[in-house]
Amino acid sequence: MLRRPLLWTGILRTPSPRFLRYASSVPPLIRIDKGTFYQRYPTPDDAATGQNPPLFPNLNFVLPAKPEGASTENKDESQQNWAVIGSSGRTSFLDVFRGQYICEPPTARSYPFLLTDEIAEKDPRLRFVGNAVQYIGFSGEGSGAIGGTRGAYLSARYESHREETDWTVGQYLKGQTELNPLEGFEDGKVKDKELLNQVISDLRLKELLDMPVANLSNGQTRRARIAKALLSKPELLLLDDPFMGLDPATVRGISGFLHKLAAKSSPRLILALRPQDTVPNWITHVVILGNNNRVLLQGSRAEVDQALGVWAHLPTKSQTGLHPEDKKIYARAADDMEKGFLDKQLLWDLNLFKPKAGKTVPVAAQGGEPLIEMDGVRVQYGDKVVLGNWEQDIDGKKQGGLHWTVRRGQRWVVLGANGSGKTTLLSMITSDHPQAYAMPLKLFGRSRLPEPGKPGISLFELQSRMGHSSPEIHAFFPRQLTLRQSVESAFADTFLSKPKLNHDRDLDVSAALRFFKAELDPDAACIKENPPSIESKSGEAFPDIGLSHRMQKQPYFPTDYDVDYADTVTFGQLSTAQQRVVLFIRALIHKPDIIILDEALSSMPASTRDKCITFLETGEVIPQHFIPPPSTRRPKNEQLPIKGFNSDPATIRHTGISDNQALIMISHVKEEIPDTIRHYMRLPSDPGDGAEPLDFRLGVLENDWVMSDSPIWERVWSPPSEFAKPFKAVKARAVEPEEKGRKQRRSKAEMIAERAKTGEATEEPEEQAESEEPEVNPTRGRKKTEQPDEPEQKPARGRKKIVEEQLEEPEQKPSRRGRPRKTKEPTEPTTKGRGRPKKAN
Ligand SMILES: Nc1ncnc2c1ncn2[C@@H]1O[C@H](COP(=O)(O)OP(=O)(O)OP(=O)(O)O)[C@@H](O)[C@H]1O
The missing domain is CATH 3.40.50.300 (P-loop containing nucleotide triphosphate hydrolases)
Known part of the structure; x- marks a missing residue:
């Protein structure tokens, strides 16, 4: 024993x-x-x-x-x-x-x-x-x-010299x-x-x-x-x-x-x-770190899993059914919460607590005018074609290269294996790639080079109309800039040149920095003191303070007192995840026509990632002041463990991405893809291990389907032969995340209650415990016996509704005349990734 x-x-x-x-x-x-x-x-x-x-x-x-x-x-x-x-x-x-x-x-x-x-x-x-x-x-x-x-510059990577x-x-x-x-x-x-x-x-x-x-x-x-x-x-x-x-x-x-x-x-x-990563099943021991560099748990995987099961009780503060030894773990965790080493964010990141998200899944926007038009883009170095080495069916004819139109209001994700050309594709759009000048490519209805009667579009105009965050920008971004300067550089021609600021832009920057203060201010966790106030009598010297303050003799709080941190902390002092948050804000702050997020949310903890998605979709608006379009990751007000929402309609500066803006996202992780993303493009790739190569695909998600759902995610990553088969998909919202979380917690709580009832906890052999009670993966809540060898996600179980439909592959034909083309609802079955696939028999 x-x-x-x-x-x-x-x-x-x-x-x-x-x-x-x-x-x-x-x-x-x-x-x-x-x-x-x-x-x-x-x-x-x-x-x-x-x-x-x-x-x-x-x-x-x-x-x-x-x-x-x-x-x-x-x-x-x-x-x-x-x-x-x-x-x-x-x-x-x-x-x-x-x-x-x-x-x-x-x-x-x-x-x-x-x-x-x-x-x-x-x-x-x-x-x-x-x-x-x-x-x-x-x-x-x-x-x-x-x-x-x-x-020394971003585009150097794409040069052949x-x-x-x-x-x-x-x-x-x-x-x-x-x-x-x-x-x-x-x-x-x-x-x-x-x-x-x-x-x-x-x-x-x-x-x-x-x-x-x-x-x-x-x-x-x-x-x-x-x-x-x-x-x-x-x-x-x-x-x-x-x-x-x-x-x-x-x-x-x-x-x-x-x-x-x-x-x-x-x-x-x-x-x-x-915390949100799947832990490979060959990992035998785990350390869980809390805030301020504290070790919260350390031990064998089974032991840590067990403790995490107890932690799942923290959000509800219910200790019902806990074994006395579990209660000790609970007490210690509660103490850590009190001291700030453990918080709801970490529980969220560990998938032990998930605030209820919005329920509405937006439908795909047909979109307005084309912002990006590619009519056969093909990038190659010598003999090696790295983008556009395929044919598409355009107006009934097979044509080579990438044909793609992105319209105002559309939300796209570009998927593809490593090395399939995603970054190269984006470098065409941002014009970081030298070959962008020679390509059949129009941005905002204009070519890069002048055409008869039409001036070309300059790099500076492009930059001001696009917001971009990517690993490449991250690598090049100057570390010495303060956080405010970093965000303000969105209004400049280059990272280091003087930004074109005005009062409104200033307020926009401050509002975003305020929204993300909890994530970016190194002292945010420990600052408890009241903000510096100015007595209302000094109102005479500050005409902006306003009559109400003077009349009511209320102290006036300078609006920027809480974003001072952004003037002292530099980009280089932040962690990688925090730096990504700054670059994310920088990509959105100037409300560009096209937002490009290339792996922008990777490296962030799940709670920060979801907060960024909320900011992207609905800005800083507190849930009561709900303004469409709804955020798909916005937690309900009463459960808000995240800070920064603005409840004062008069000072709200950010209300999320608008119908005038297009979004293009690149990510390899389904949870990073907002549910508002409705269009996808998959670039071809050959896994090289004998597996079937993935082909080029364009598609629009069915209403109710979201990319963050495992079956849909696996579907878009499946090879052509799988697309040819009927697809038994699951309605995206059949099980709400919160419901899933509850199920997971319930099963763990039930497990613990059962152990308390049988009193087996004291001397039970580990092996026996494992065989009788399948362990739950701390970060995924998956039973140990079902874990894959690799950190990949299998389809979630316990779904309610099954609909027998295939993921559709609608055509997306670029319009040469620049007229908005109605997004076609595909109706024909296909095995070639075009038109609506067959209904299952
Ligand atoms: N100057 C160059 N000469 C030759 N090949 C290049 C050059 N630049 C990039 N490539 C190749 O082009 C391919 C596409 O690269 P790209 O960075 O666009 O891929 P990606 O899809 O963004 O990959 P990841 O997901 O790993 O970032 C890669 O195989 C890369 O090695």
């Missing part, structure tokens, strides 16, 4: 190292024994100034060098593969493992295994932590992150990146050719070997970086957000590949994941 799980002993949060199993004969790879970490050496003044706060106080952590009983059959069971999950602080936590930060006491953090003879014999370089522990962060830096020359220093993927992997290499290193630093070939084939990099790293897409960059890290044969690989920005097939591929590495313990892996 196993001993009682750590959870019940109340030490789940900071288990003492002696409780964590590791082979006694082999010292652990990392041992942290009551360590507290600091950015710089702590001084007595720190407490008074609030500077240099402790990170992860009294942390205990042991990472075994080898699974217990490595030579026995138990190997798999005792292997520890950790995931660090949190809305913030994940990267800092990984930094602790790689020797960053000051450790107090200094001896609390050690790497005993690196001092063994085994390591000395294997490779003495590995005695140095910097070599033994490799970190790969994937915060959407694009290919600049892998050290390639990206050029390359500098001598633009090394290829092959050179990057081999380490041939010195212009004057030392003797003996002319062929690079990688001596193990077998490993090199293995890594190239496992990560599907063969075809990219001769490509300059600057040309890689985000997904390709990620694969190259993992390969490079593996070639240095580290003992421990820290992967920060490894699945972010990857298409579903690549996620499966990389997760499977990581699983293989984890099984061999070569290297050992620690993943940092966002």
Whole structure:
């Protein structure tokens, strides 16, 4: 019989190292024994100034060098593969493992295994932590992150001319990146050719070997970086957000590949994941981080799952049916909530609480005048066509290249595997791509170059009429700008030139910064004091204060007191997720005709993501002041854990995207796609693993269907042969998110109540508990027995209504005359992705 799980002993949060199993004969790879970490050496003044706060106080952590009983059959069971999950602080936590930060006491953090003879014999370089522990962060830096020359400006990536220093993927992997290499290193630093070939084939990099790293897409960059890290044969690989920005097939591929590495313990892996990410089922141990760099839960996956089941009771404050030991977990969590380490946002991010969302799913807009018209766009470099290598049926004739019209009021998502050309497509629209000038492409009814009787459209006009956030912009965005300057740069010609501001624009910027204060102001959580007020008698000096204030002798609050933070905090001081929020605001703030969000919401916690979607759809308006179109992610007022809504109609500046604006979005994650998105385009791609290639498709979602629903999402990602089959879809709103959340919580609560009733909690063996009570994935609420090997989402179960319809594939014929074309409701069955598919028999 196993001993009682750590959870019940109340030490789940900071288990003492002696409780964590590791082979006694082999010292652990990392041992942290009551360590507290600091950015710089702590001084007595720190407490008074609030500077240099402790990170992860009294942390205990042991990472075994080898699974217990490595030579026995138990190997798999005792292997520890950790995931660090949190809305913030994940990267800092990984930094602790790689020797960053000051450790107090200094001896609390050690790497005993690196001092063994085994390591000395294997490779003495590995005695140095910097070599033994490799970190790969994937915060959407694009290919600049892998050290390639990206050029000094955004469009450099798309140019075919390359500098001598633009090394290829092959050179990057081999380490041939010195212009004057030392003797003996002319062929690079990688001596193990077998490993090199293995890594190239496992990560599907063969075809990219001769490509300059600057040309890689985000997904390709990620694969190259993992390969490079593996070639240095580290003992421990820290992967920060490894699945972010990857298409579903690549996620499966990389997760499977990581699983293989984890099984061999070569290297050992620690993943940092966002709370909403699906945790791969080969992860055995989990750390849950709270606000202000606190470890809230730490232990085996089953233990943490159990605690999360208890946390699910926090929003309702109901402890009914909780076992006495569960009540201790509840009490501690409630205490953490009181202290601000845990909040409803984190519960939301962990899918333990979800505010009720709006019910209305908008219908597809036929749209007004065309804003973007592509009549056969085809981008190629030499022989390689990267966009438009297909034919479309245009007015009954097959025509090559991309034919696509985006109209005012339409909401589009562009889907496609990594490397399928999505960013290239957007670079045509934004004119970052040099070939945009030569393409059959019209923006706002005009070509880039002048035509007889019609002037061309200038880059500056384009920029002012488009709002754009993308990983590329993120990579290039100047870090030294304050948050206000960053947002205001939307009104400038370039990132650093002077913005054209006026009073209205100023108010717009302040309103948006106020709405996102809770997410962006580093002090937002701890500021409790009242705003600075000006006595009404000073009204004479401030004529704007108004009569009512003077008459009623009410103090006047300067309108901008609460957005001061934006003048002191710089873009570079924010976390990746916060930076994305700033760029998101920047894309919307000038109310452009076309909003382009390229992976703009990736890296954000679920609550921030949904808040951004709410802002996009309905602005800052508090729910009582409901203004159409309704937001599909807006939480009901009484449940609002998010701050920033404006209840004063007189000061509301943002009411969401209007019918005059078009939206184009790129995302690989269905939850990031607002339900207002009705049109989709899928770019073709070949998975390259023998699976059926995906073809080009344009489509409009049925009323009631939303992309964030699993069956619809899987449908749009399915190969042509699947499209040919009848589709049993589920009405998007058959089960409301809240209802799903309740179901999940109920089942967990029922589980706990049952255990309390049977009194089995005390000495029950873990194995038995697992077999009788399927574990719920902490971040997804999925039963463990049903988890896929990869972090992919399977269709949600428990749907109510099944309708037998196929996802339609309506035609979207570009109008050459510029007249609005009515969106055709497809009626014909088809197997070629055009017209309305057959009704199922
Ligand atoms: N200058 C160039 N020369 C040759 N190929 C290039 C060049 N620039 C980009 N490519 C290739 O064009 C393809 C499309 O790249 P793009 O960045 O548009 O893909 P993506 O769909 O946005 O991918 P991701 O989802 O990974 O960001 C990729 O295979 C990329 O390697």
